[in-house]
Amino acid sequence: MKKINQKFICATSLIALAAAGCGGSKGSSTAGPGTYALTVASVNPVSGLPLTVSPADVNSAGASGAPTPETSLSLIYNAGTAVTLTAPATTSAGSAFVAWVGCDATTGDACNVTMSKSKSVEVEYAGVSSITITPQTITVAAGGIVQIPAVVNGFGMCSSPTLPTQPCAGSPVSYSFYLPAGVTGGLGSVDSLTGVYTPAPSSPASSVNVTVQSAFAPGITATGLIEIQQ
Secondary structure (H helix, E strand, O other), X not given: OOOXXXXXXXXXXXXXXXXXXXXXXXXXXXXXXXEEEEEEEEEOOOOOOEOEEEOOOOOOOOOOOOOOOEOOEEEEEEOOOEEEEEOOOEOOOOOEEEEXXXXXXXXXXXXXXXXXXXXXXXXXXXXEEEEEEOOOEEEEEOOOOEEOOEEEEEEOEEOOOOOOOEEOOOOOEEEEEEOOOOOOOEOOEEXXXXXXXXXXXXXXXXXXXXXXXXXXXXXXXXXXXXXEEO
């Protein structure tokens, strides 16, 4: 049997340009003269979200018979093209659609963009997206207290078998502590509701690491350092 020349297929078929082995379903990344790039990102999940694209871009991403475009991707369109991106109502993990950001207009789960310039849009799904601790290094006097400045970022409503349904942004966290390498002394304690940290009353450590973990998404964490002034 004669071996198929994949390079020949990729060079002679527009549809093949969007197929696996000819650039995949992620789309092109470079816009040429008279064209603009439309960058599409997603949150919860950060990648792999399938989208319906109309019309197909200049490299046939989104065309009938081509692989389904998935985030994150960059589509290339001729100037002036009106594009509609449609997101699924729920992700494969069951997270509900929340919103599109950066579109010229939206209708439900559809994002409308006219390519007058290169643009970026993002589709968001319910869930915790990240935890931030700002500043990451916190100072507290021995014998004093300090609140760990942890903020939960997210979209939509979160629920679990053990917690009531509530907004994902600002949802509960848990704290754990450990001593940095080479540091000795007492860890201290934290109020689980307020995030207020109290150094050990006797022989406190000079510094303590803290890990903040989302109650709704245990895999999402942030770390900070507490420096204790003796």
